[in-house]
Amino acid sequence: MxxxxxxxxxxxxxxxxxxxxxxxxxxxxxMAWSVLSPLLTLFVMKIVFTQFFGRTTEHYTIYLFCGxxxxxxxxEATSQGMTSLVGNAGIFTKVNVPKYxxxxxxxxxxxxxxxxxxxxxVVFCVIDHIPFTWKLITLLYPLCMLILFNIGVGLILSAxxxxxxxxxxxxxxxxxxxxxxxxxxxxxxxxxYNVQCAFLLNPVYLFIRYFRKIVIEATIPTVWFHxxxxxxxxxxxxxxxxxxxxxxxxxxxxx
Amino acid sequence: xSILEVHDVSIQYLTGDFKEIGLKEYVMRKLTHNYHxxxxxxxxxxxxxxxxxxxxxxxxxxxxGKSTLLKAVxxxxxxxxxYVTRQGNVAALLELASGFDGDLTVKENAYLRGAMLGYxxxxxxETYNEIIAFAELEAFQDRPFKQxxxxxKSRLAFAIASMVQPDILILDEVxxxxxxxxxxKSEAKMKEIIxxxxxxxxxxxxxxxxxxxxxxxxxxxxxxxxxxxxxxxLCGLYQQYLDKTITxxxxxxxxxxxxxxxxxxxxxxxxxxxxxxxEMADKGKKCLVIDGRPQLGGNVACEDVDGxxxxxxxxxxxxxDNEKVWNYVNRFVSFVSYDGGFGEAHQGIPQGGYNGLVxxxxxxxxxxxxxxxxxxxxxxxxxxxxxxxxGTIDGFFEYSEGHLEYDSLKIELEELEQKCYxxxxxxxxxxxxxxxxxxxxxxxxxxxxxxxxPKTVVAFEYxxxxxxxxxxxxxVRDEKNMALYGKYQALAAERPEVIFGGRLGEYxxxxxxxxxxxxxDRAAQEI
Numbered sequence: 112m113x114x115x116x117x118x119x120x121x122x123x124x125x126x127x128x129x130x131x132x133x134x135x136x137x138x139x140x141x142m143a144w145s146v147l148s149p150l151l152t153l154f155v156m157k158i159v160f161t162q163f164f165g166r167t168t169e170h171y172t173i174y175l176f177c178g179x180x181x182x183x184x185x186x187e188a189t190s191q192g193m194t195s196l197v198g199n200a201g202i203f204t205k206v207n208v209p210k211y212x213x214x215x216x217x218x219x220x221x222x223x224x225x226x227x228x229x230x231x232x233v234v235f236c237v238i239d240h241i242p243f244t245w246k247l248i249t250l251l252y253p254l255c256m257l258i259l260f261n262i263g264v265g266l267i268l269s270a271x272x273x274x275x276x277x278x279x280x281x282x283x284x285x286x287x288x289x290x291x292x293x294x295x296x297x298x299x300x301x302x303x304y305n306v307q308c309a310f311l312l313n314p315v316y317l318f319i320r321y322f323r324k325i326v327i328e329a330t331i332p333t334v335w336f337h338x339x340x341x342x343x344x345x346x347x348x349x350x351x352x353x354x355x356x357x358x359x360x361x362x363x364x365x366x
Numbered sequence: 367x368s369i370l371e372v373h374d375v376s377i378q379y380l381t382g383d384f385k386e387i388g389l390k391e392y393v394m395r396k397l398t399h400n401y402h403x404x405x406x407x408x409x410x411x412x413x414x415x416x417x418x419x420x421x422x423x424x425x426x427x428x429x430x431g432k433s434t435l436l437k438a439v440x441x442x443x444x445x446x447x448x449y450v451t452r453q454g455n456v457a458a459l460l461e462l463a464s465g466f467d468g469d470l471t472v473k474e475n476a477y478l479r480g481a482m483l484g485y486x487x488x489x490x491x492e493t494y495n496e497i498i499a500f501a502e503l504e505a506f507q508d509r510p511f512k513q514x515x516x517x518x519k520s521r522l523a524f525a526i527a528s529m530v531q532p533d534i535l536i537l538d539e540v541x542x543x544x545x546x547x548x549x550x551k552s553e554a555k556m557k558e559i560i561x562x563x564x565x566x567x568x569x570x571x572x573x574x575x576x577x578x579x580x581x582x583x584x585x586x587x588x589x590x591x592x593x594x595x596x597x598x599x600l601c602g603l604y605q606q607y608l609d610k611t612i613t614x615x616x617x618x619x620x621x622x623x624x625x626x627x628x629x630x631x632x633x634x635x636x637x638x639x640x641x642x643x644x645e646m647a648d649k650g651k652k653c654l655v656i657d658g659r660p661q662l663g664g665n666v667a668c669e670d671v672d673g674x675x676x677x678x679x680x681x682x683x684x685x686x687d688n689e690k691v692w693n694y695v696n697r698f699v700s701f702v703s704y705d706g707g708f709g710e711a712h713q714g715i716p717q718g719g720y721n722g723l724v725x726x727x728x729x730x731x732x733x734x735x736x737x738x739x740x741x742x743x744x745x746x747x748x749x750x751x752x753x754x755x756x757g758t759i760d761g762f763f764e765y766s767e768g769h770l771e772y773d774s775l776k777i778e779l780e781e782l783e784q785k786c787y788x789x790x791x792x793x794x795x796x797x798x799x800x801x802x803x804x805x806x807x808x809x810x811x812x813x814x815x816x817x818x819x820p821k822t823v824v825a826f827e828y829x830x831x832x833x834x835x836x837x838x839x840x841x842v843r844d845e846k847n848m849a850l851y852g853k854y855q856a857l858a859a860e861r862p863e864v865i866f867g868g869r870l871g872e873y874x875x876x877x878x879x880x881x882x883x884x885x886x887d888r889a890a891q892e893i
Contacts, residue, residue, distance in 0.1 A: 121490075122481035129478055133469055201465040206458065206482045207441040277388030360444040363437075364380040 115209050122208060126216035134220060145224045146231055149183050160296040168298055170327050173239050177322040178295030180232055184225040185261060185315050186286050192217050192265025193272045193279060200366035210362065211355055214265045222258065236326065244329050252337065253321040260314060260344045266351025270358055273365050293319060314343040367453060368415040369565040370439065370534050375448035377434050379408040408434040411448075412591045414584055416534070421566040423580030423597065425573070425604050431589035432569045436460060436536050439567065454533025457483060459524075466519060468512030472503060475511045479526045493529050500551075501525035521548055528555045535559060535566045577601050587614055593621040596745030602736045611660060611735075623732035624746060628654045631749055633739045634756030636664025638868035638881040640727035641694075642754050645889035647731050654750065655731055658738035662728065664756075666878065668719030671781060673819030674812045675719040679837065680777050681792065681809040681825065682720065685713040686879035694882060698726030702815050706792060715814045754888075756868035758838070759854045765834075767853045770873055771842040774832035780824050786810070787824045802826050841873045865892075 135141040156175050157165075165171040195213040196203075203210050236243075272278050293316045299307050310316050317340050324332050382403045387395075395401035409431040416422055424432045437443040438450055440458035465482070466475050476497060480490040498504055501521040506514060514522070537556070557579070560566050570576055576583060576597065583600040585592040592614065593600055603620060606612045612620070630646050632639045635657040643653045661667050665679040684701065685708040686692055692712045695701075699722045701714030716723050739757060742749065755762055760770045791813035795805050802808070807827040812819060830836065841847070851873045858866050867888055869876050876884060 118484075119481075121485065121487045122478075124487070125474075125478045125481040129467060129470060129474065132474070133467070136469065202482055204437075204442065205460045205465050207456075208482060271389075275387070275389035275392060277390060281389065360442075361380075363443065 127219045130220045146227045156296050164297050178319050181318045188221040188261035189264045193268040196269040204363045253318050256344050257318050263347030263351040270354040273362050369453045370416040371451045373448050375412045375445040377409040378405050378446040407589050409589045414594050416565040418563050421580045423576035423583045424569045426586035430586040456534040457530045457532035458536040459527045460538045471508050473507045497525045535564045538569045598741045599745050620734050628652045628750040630752050632754045635662040638885045639756045641882045641885035642889050643731045644727045653731050655733040656737045657735050663724040666720035668721050671823050672821040674823045676811050676823050685710045687711045691879045691883050699723045753864045756871045758870040763857050772832045772838035773840040774830050774836045776828045776830040778826045782822050840875045
């Protein structure tokens with residue numbers, strides 16, 4: 112696959128460029144908007160939820176930001192990744208190119224957005240007097256895992272979307288439910304132990320929790336926590352790759 | 367090893383109303399057992415190989431499985447059965463104008479397309495100007511792609527795609543791009559690529575293009591491989607199939623018979639050739655008859671025009687004193703006697719015309735029309751041990767010594783909306799017929815067989831100077847021509863495997879009965 116990536120490097124570059132140009136073509140604010148929009152969400156959440164959760168939670172703004180940062184990256188990458196294969200049907204039915212390139216190209220774009228938000232996040236941390244320790248380095252782990260996780264979900268969704276076009280609506284409903292279950296604006300401390308464990312079944316929550324642990328509490332999660340995250344990513348990525356491999360030559364019947 | 371080998375490839379295609387249905391509907395249909403996916407074979411048992419510098423033309427009607435096969439060759443689809451092996455890189459130009467992005471500029475699209483075709487950035491940087499110049503789009507480089515006309519889009523697509531030097535090049539209807547001037551340019555470019563040593567596959571609805579460019583042809587129909595081989599013969603067969611003069615099964619039979627091996631190849635299906643074929647076949651020899659004309663029978667071929675049996679190459683009245691020949695032909699057809707004056711014991715025209723006689727003679731002998739001697743020799747030079755050649759002897763030797771001369775006639779057929787034109791079948795017109803001045807004989811065909819059609823067909827015959835290609839009636843056996851014929855006879859003596867027979871092969875005038883008698887003798891000698 113890596114050899115193919117080198118072989119198709121030029122195509123990949125051009126796809127990324129195309130997705131980028133198309134995305135920011137007719138918006139005046141362009142890239143700034145993709146930073147502003149999550150900030151606005153953050154702002155609204157801060158105003159609305161401070162009353163309920165803010166008083167008992169330390170660094171509530173950063174707490175909220177961690178949740179928003181991870182979740183908006185997840186939701187953008189997966190919802191945009193979903194249409195990447197169908198959207199490029201005109202290409203892959205005519206030319207024999209690796210089909211996952213279309214998803215990767217979309218992911219690069221959302222990753223850039225995520226990167227920008229991350230910069231803003233760091234600025235907020237400075238403003239909120241978050242101590243910068245060596246432990247921040249370990250954030251690379253959930254970051255990489257999150258990227259891979261999003262690719263995995265994107266692979267699954269983009270393959271499914273070829274067969275079932277209503278996945279798009281089902282997924283947006285599912286994403287909304289998932290958001291409420293990811294403890295973005297509330298804490299799970301008041302729930303029973305069993306319920307708290309149930310939250311760990313939500314992979315997105317794992318990423319959010321990892322960020323908060325490091326940034327706010329400056330503690331590295333347990334080895335088991337790392338392994339759980341790895342398992343989630345491996346399952347999703349494995350399933351995605353399997354679907355692409357299995358349906359590689361079937362997709363074109365459905366587009 | 368071939369550059370491309372397609373081995374017994376079958377491709378299953380899925381159809382049905384499963385496209386763009388939702389998950390909810392899918393589940394509902396599964397539950398109610400209402401979910402149907404139809405599988406059909408888009409291609410079945412297709413095999414061919416392609417070498418460097420060869421060009422394969424794929425012909426066949428719509429839905430024959432051409433595009434699906436190309437997708438398998440390009441690697442976009444996988445064969446359900448069989449395999450495709452490729453030595454080297456493949457460039458597939460399928461449905462060119464699609465796959466562009468309307469929002470991007472022309473330049474951006476050019477780079478994207480180049481990348482899709484597997485070019486490097488360096489290559490695109492170097493050839494970009496050339497591409498734009500070739501596509502004649504210099505003024506449009508920074509315009510959004512959707513502002514281009516469809517012709518411009520195709521031009522750009524072609525220009526980019528043709529910059530490659532691939533090992534295997536796949537062209538799906540791409541040569542019919544743009545206006546006339548651009549088409550010429552694109553054809554020239556294609557020839558350049560092929561000359562560069564690529565193995566090329568061309569799908570085109572233009573048989574002319576296939577004839578001109580391809581070194582061999584694959585004929586598909588309903589996914590089935592009808593034939594693969596010689597361009598001229600297969601294009602000829604396909605044309606006959608399109609004209610509905612042969613059915614698909616006949617086409618297959620013809621192709622199969624051309625690939626056999628024979629004791630005798632009989633070139634020309636006139637009475638001489640047909641009689642010879644009948645006799646040899648009856649003696650257990652394997653014979654194949656070919657004729658370059660679209661029908662069998664040589665100059666006795668008949669055609670039904672509005673219920674009138676028309677002799678296509680002038681009126682033919684069978685007359686003979688030879689009892690043996692008369693009995694022989696009556697084995698195959700019954701004759702309607704003719705009262706006109708030859709003064710011979712038997713005179714008549716076969717009931718229903720001469721086609722019945724030809725069919726009777728050729729019963730059980732494979733006969734192929736539309737295939738000339740030259741075409742056959744090019745494709746299957748070793749098809750038979752011996753040859754009976756009933757075409758022109760000078761033509762056989764490619765007129766190396768010059769043309770033998772003939773008397774000629776021009777026959778003008780007129781279909782008339784009247785019951786009757788004249789009282790007799792054959793009338794020598796009086797000289798004051800101004801409308802048909804110079805006419806030497808008028809033949810009204812319906813009188814021969816007493817046919818009752820409300821219309822009539824009349825032939826007016828005019829003598830004309832003979833030129834190569836015109837109808838050949840009687841050989842001019844003067845001193846000059848006989849000397850020339852002598853030279854050809856000397857050449858013929860060096861080809862003992864070829865028997866020259868019949869009017870044209872022996873440069874001698876034969877009546878129909880003569881031709882049959884000579885053929886019977888000739889066949890008797892062969893046994």
